Amino acid sequence: MDRETLSIVITGHVDHGKSTLIGRLLLETGSLPKEKLAEIKKISNALGKDTEIAYLIDQFKEERSKDMTIDTTQIFFKTRKRDYVIIDCPGHLELIKNMITGATLAETAILIIDCAEGIMEQTKRHAYIIAMIGIRNIIVVINKMDLVNYSQEKFIEIKSAINTLFQTLDMKPYFIVPISAKDGVNITKKCSKLNWYNGPSFLKALDMLKPSREKTSRSLRLPVQDVYDIEKKRVLVGKILSGSLVKGKEILVLPGSAKAKIADIKIFGKKPKKASNGENIGITLDRDIDVKRGCVIVDKESTSRLENRFQGHIFWMSEKPLEINRPFNIRCATQEVKCIAEKIERKINSSTLEMISDNPDKVGLNESAKVSFKTDRPIVIEEFSRLKELGRFVIEGDSALLGAGIII
Amino acid sequence: MKIMNYLSELENKTIYIIREAYSRFRNISLLWSIGKDSTAMLWIARKAFFGKIPFPVMHIDTNYKFKEIYEFRDKYAKIWGLNLLISRNNSAIESGMGPEVNKFKCCNALKTIALKDTIKKYNLKALLLAIRRDEHGIRAKERYFSPRDLNFKWDYQNQPAELWNLYKAGLNSDEHLRVHPMLHWREIDIWRYIAQEKIPVTPLYFAKNNLRYRSIGCETCCMPVKSNANTIKKIVRELETTKTAERSGRAQDKEDTYTMQKLRSLGYM
Numbered sequence: 176m177d178r179e180t181l182s183i184v185i186t187g188h189v190d191h192g193k194s195t196l197i198g199r200l201l202l203e204t205g206s207l208p209k210e211k212l213a214e215i216k217k218i219s220n221a222l223g224k225d226t227e228i229a230y231l232i233d234q235f236k237e238e239r240s241k242d243m244t245i246d247t248t249q250i251f252f253k254t255r256k257r258d259y260v261i262i263d264c265p266g267h268l269e270l271i272k273n274m275i276t277g278a279t280l281a282e283t284a285i286l287i288i289d290c291a292e293g294i295m296e297q298t299k300r301h302a303y304i305i306a307m308i309g310i311r312n313i314i315v316v317i318n319k320m321d322l323v324n325y326s327q328e329k330f331i332e333i334k335s336a337i338n339t340l341f342q343t344l345d346m347k348p349y350f351i352v353p354i355s356a357k358d359g360v361n362i363t364k365k366c367s368k369l370n371w372y373n374g375p376s377f378l379k380a381l382d383m384l385k386p387s388r389e390k391t392s393r394s395l396r397l398p399v400q401d402v403y404d405i406e407k408k409r410v411l412v413g414k415i416l417s418g419s420l421v422k423g424k425e426i427l428v429l430p431g432s433a434k435a436k437i438a439d440i441k442i443f444g445k446k447p448k449k450a451s452n453g454e455n456i457g458i459t460l461d462r463d464i465d466v467k468r469g470c471v472i473v474d475k476e477s478t479s480r481l482e483n484r485f486q487g488h489i490f491w492m493s494e495k496p497l498e499i500n501r502p503f504n505i506r507c508a509t510q511e512v513k514c515i516a517e518k519i520e521r522k523i524n525s526s527t528l529e530m531i532s533d534n535p536d537k538v539g540l541n542e543s544a545k546v547s548f549k550t551d552r553p554i555v556i557e558e559f560s561r562l563k564e565l566g567r568f569v570i571e572g573d574s575a576l577l578g579a580g581i582i583i
Numbered sequence: 584m585k586i587m588n589y590l591s592e593l594e595n596k597t598i599y600i601i602r603e604a605y606s607r608f609r610n611i612s613l614l615w616s617i618g619k620d621s622t623a624m625l626w627i628a629r630k631a632f633f634g635k636i637p638f639p640v641m642h643i644d645t646n647y648k649f650k651e652i653y654e655f656r657d658k659y660a661k662i663w664g665l666n667l668l669i670s671r672n673n674s675a676i677e678s679g680m681g682p683e684v685n686k687f688k689c690c691n692a693l694k695t696i697a698l699k700d701t702i703k704k705y706n707l708k709a710l711l712l713a714i715r716r717d718e719h720g721i722r723a724k725e726r727y728f729s730p731r732d733l734n735f736k737w738d739y740q741n742q743p744a745e746l747w748n749l750y751k752a753g754l755n756s757d758e759h760l761r762v763h764p765m766l767h768w769r770e771i772d773i774w775r776y777i778a779q780e781k782i783p784v785t786p787l788y789f790a791k792n793n794l795r796y797r798s799i800g801c802e803t804c805c806m807p808v809k810s811n812a813n814t815i816k817k818i819v820r821e822l823e824t825t826k827t828a829e830r831s832g833r834a835q836d837k838e839d840t841y842t843m844q845k846l847r848s849l850g851y852m
Contacts, residue, residue, distance in 0.1 A: 180589060207826070251717050251769055260767075272744035276726070279746045400599070401606040405633055412631075414599050443630040455598040457633060468606060492744060506749050569746055574753020579746045 179257040181386055184281035184310075186264050186274065186301035191289040192318040196356040197250060197263050200378070203363045206252035256382045264301075271300070271541060272492050275579070278304055282387050283312040290329055290353070291322045294336050296526040303525045303543065306344040307488055308567075309559055309581060312384050313341075313348040316377055320369070321355040327371040343528055350380040392417045394479070395426070396555070396565060397472040398508040403457070410441060410457040411466055413509065416564045418474065419451035420458065425475040428466050430553050434475055435460040469510045471555040471565075483553040486520070487568065489580030490543050497538040497546070497570070497578060505550060507568040507582075513551040514570075520545040538578075546580070556582050590776050593768055597624065598631045599748065600727055600764040601711060605631075605638065607752050608708035608760070612641045612668065614698075617652045618799050619784050620713035622659075623773050624765050626782050628711070629663060639668040641701060641710075645693035646676045647801035655785045670701035682803045699735055702759060709760040717769045718798075718829050726751075727766055733757040770797075770829050771822040778815045789813045797829050 185193045201207050250261045262281050264274040278284065284305045288298055305313065315337050323329040330353050341347055353369055354361045354377055361369050363378045375383060395418030403410045420426075424437050440447045441457035450456045460466075473479050491497055497516055505514040522531040522544040531542065538544045559566030559581035570578040601624075604611055613628055613636065615621045628636050642656055660667040672680075675692040682689045702710070716723040726742055728750040743751060754760060768776075777784060787796045794807035795818075808827060812818040 205826075250723065273742070275746065276742075276744045400602050403632065403637075405635075410633070412602055414595070441633060443633045453592070453595060455595050455602070455631070506752070511752075564748075567747055567749075569749045571753065574755065576744050576746070576751070579744075579749075 179386065180260060181257055181283055181381075181384065182260040182262065182281045183283040183285055183381070184262040184264060184278045184305075185285045185287060186278065186305065187285075187287035188289070188292070188295040188297040188301075189265075191287045191292070191295075191298075192356045193263055193287055196285075196287060196316065196318065196354070196362075196377075197261050199356045199359055199362050200261070201250065201252055203359060204252050204254060204378070254378060254382055259381070271304075272576075274301065275304060275308070275490070275492070278310070279308055281310065283314075283381075283384055284310045286313065286315045286348070287318050288315065288333060288337070289319050289322075290317045290333055291319055293333055294340060299340060299528050300525040300541070302340055302344060303523070303528060304490065306346055307490060307543065307581065309563065310387075311346065312387050313346065314377075314380050314384070315348045315351045317351065317353045318356050320353045320360065321358050325353070325355075325360075325368045330372075340528075349384060350374060352377050352380055392562060394418050394477065395420065395472065395474045396479070396557075396562065397458075398510065398555075398565075399466055399468055399470045399472065400509050401468055402466060408459050409463070409466075410459055411472070412455070412457045413472075414455045415450060415452050416508070417452050417562055419449060420456070421449045426460075426472050427475050427477055428464060429471045429473055429477075429479065429481050429555050431470075433464040433466075435462050435464055437461075471508070471510070473555070480556050481553045482556060483550045484517075484548065485556055485582055486545060486547050487580035487582050488543065489538065489546055489570070489578050490525070491538045491540060491578040493572075493575070493577040494540055495572075495577070496534075496540070497544075499536045503570055503572040503577060505548065505568050505570055507554060507556060508564050510554045512554055514548055516546050517549045518547040520547060545583070558582055590772065590779060593772055594627055594630075594776070596748075596767060597627045597764040600750070600762065601628050601631045603748075603750055604709045604711060604728075604760070604762040604764075608754075610638070610705070610707055611709040611711065611762075612639045612705070612707050613711040614713070615640045615642050615656070616713075616800070617642065617648075617656050617785060618713075619773055619777065619788060620715060620765055620768070622784055623768075623776055623782060624711065624713040625663070625665075626780060627764070635664060636666070639666045639705070641668040641670050641698075643694050643697050643701075644669050644671045645689075645697075645801050646671065647681070647693070647803045649785075649787055649799065649802045649805075651785045651787050652799065655783075659783065668701065668705070670697045672697040672700065682801070686804065695735070707759060708754065709762050711762050711764055713765040714763050715768050715770070715773075716766050722766075725761075725763055725766060727763050729761045729763065730754065730758045731761055737761075771819060774815060774819045774822060778819065788818065790817075 185197060187193050252259050262277040264277040286302055288294060317330055317333050334351050337351060352374060353372055360366045361376050364376050396416040397413050399411050400413040403412060420437055420440060422437055422440060425434060426437060427434050438459045438461045440450050500515050502513055502515050505512055519535060519538060522538060522542055524531050525541060525543045555565060557565040566582045568580055569576055613625060615625055672693050680689055680692045714722045726745045731737060787799050789795055790810045790813045793809060793811060795810040795812060796805055796807050799805055810821060812821045
């Protein structure tokens with residue numbers, strides 16, 4: 176009963192066939208309720224088109240009439256091997272925030288490329304964002320092979336360009352698969368039209384991926400999410416990000432030097448003696464110390480990084496640029512602090528992956544940069560590759576999201 | 584290190600989101616339709632707060648609900664010690680609003696407007712709703728934390744980005760948040776969880792005379808589906824093989840293709 180689930184995000188340039196690929200997958204894995212198919216036939220006819228399988232995903236009226244995805248959608252399907260959650264993302268530049276939203280929910284990414292058009296602006300940007308937010312499980316599909324008569328030559332040409340693109344990002348896709356989503360070629364099974372292709376079909380390639388499990392560290396990290404008063408006791412609640420807790424264990428509350436022992440571990444309906452990473456728990460301490468949301472509980476003899484200066488790779492999503500020395504808020508797990516950018520180390524145009532040298536003191540909309548930050552009080556951080564949830568952050572100002580990044 | 588089982592991962596994510604909403608705003612409410620999803624959410628909220636939910640639980644009463652729903656609500660509100668808030672648009676009910684007038688208008692008046700009035704009255708900053716991505720294509724586009732303006736409009740063309748579990752925290756003074764702690768659950772997960780936890784649900788879900796409800800709401804606008812599933816175990820088995828959509832018995836999804844989008848953009852759940 177306890178089947179494995181893999182979440183995948185489908186990315187790529189506008190019109191390269193993301194929604195069509197998902198529609199095709201649903202169709203060929205028999206994942207569609209019968210009313211759905213009837214519904215999209217009806218809508219396609221009403222819009223004067225052939226049955227458009229992309230409408231399974233593009234649910235908004237505006238999406239169907241404009242033939243584009245506006246916001247990210249999630250759809251479920253299963254194979255014999257496991258269950259999948261597929262996240263479809265818009266390919267338009269203006270909708271990049273919706274693409275990032277979708278991508279942060281996934282552990283695997285598919286990058287789709289129209290073989291007639293080749294690598295385009297959003298292909299590069301999406302590849303960059305996938306790399307930046309730390310997804311390493313990647314499959315590239317080369318779509319619309321029907322438009323080039325399933326030409327091996329064309330496939331090899333694009334494949335080599337893709338390998339070069341991913342090399343600049345220091346990554347390598349697991350598979351590069353030729354398909355035609357529209358005609359259903361090489362989606363669930365191999366096809367004679369691609370007899371020169373020796374690799375797996377798209378679905379087979381998906382099933383061959385292994386879920387990326389974080390290597391969990393033994394040292395305790397429990398960011399305090401809230402403090403409740405229950406039966407005259409102060410109960411600290413939060414999610415254990417790494418390590419474990421046992422009753423009686425000595426802990427340290429950061430920032431600061433206050434130490435205490437764990438008096439009790441609380442999970443409703445249970446009497447746990449121990450709790451470990453991934454669990455959302457409550458604890459009480461043996462003495463009254465000042466703990467609030469944003470504190471991080473660690474082992475007594477901790478070697479955690481408590482710092483007020485760090486570097487991050489960021490992606491900027493606001494019209495208002497990031498500027499040196501202008502204050503904003505940074506949130507990392509439950510920690511929230513005032514912060515400034517001290518120095519912009521280098522700036523990258525995410526659509527060409529080239530360095531940008533103009534306006535070295537600003538990071539503008541849809542630009543990426545390596546930035547040195549200074550916070551007004553120290554926070555507990557980790558390198559993203561060591562512990563994701565303490566290695567990623569968002570930047571906010573006036574209650575709006577401005578940018579996001581990972582700690583290096 | 585142990586790897587959690589799947590249901591436990593879903594549950595933990597939901598606890599985190601519920602606690603996050605409470606931590607941010609305090610003045611929040613959980614919307615309980617008495618259906619399986621919101622009952623499962625309520626169950627998890629009790630876990631999040633160690634048995635006693637520290638905010639009101641709201642039932643939007645259209646006056647057209649099944650009698651089983653009212654019975655279940657009153658019984659478990661007492662057993663679980665809930666602070667139950669009943670939200671009704673009495674003036675519309677008294678002036679004869681009903682599905683026979685117009686289904687779209689009825690949903691809007693008896694659910695959406697009732698909800699608007701209650702939010703205003705209690706100055707609620709966030710509402711916990713048990714919608715799931717897999718139940719409707721429009722709901723698949725939702726965020727976990729989704730802001731609504733003064734007029735409750737869902738600006739679906741311009742939703743803010745939501746990255747990882749760093750959910751939207753700030754609000755403009757005339758906004759409130761719809762928080763969706765069950766967004767990542769599927770229908771079958773809900774039933775497996777109900778089975779695992781032995782969560783009580785209304786008898787409407789279990790087949791009688793070869794018919795059962797898969798999705799419940801107002802008696803006037805819900806149709807049962809053909810089924811022999813009269814136990815939770817059989818429901819799970821049915822869902823493993825079915826090709827019928829969950830909300831196929833719900834009238835408001837069917838009126839025309841975009842009814843759900845229109846209703847939601849006006850503030851419907």
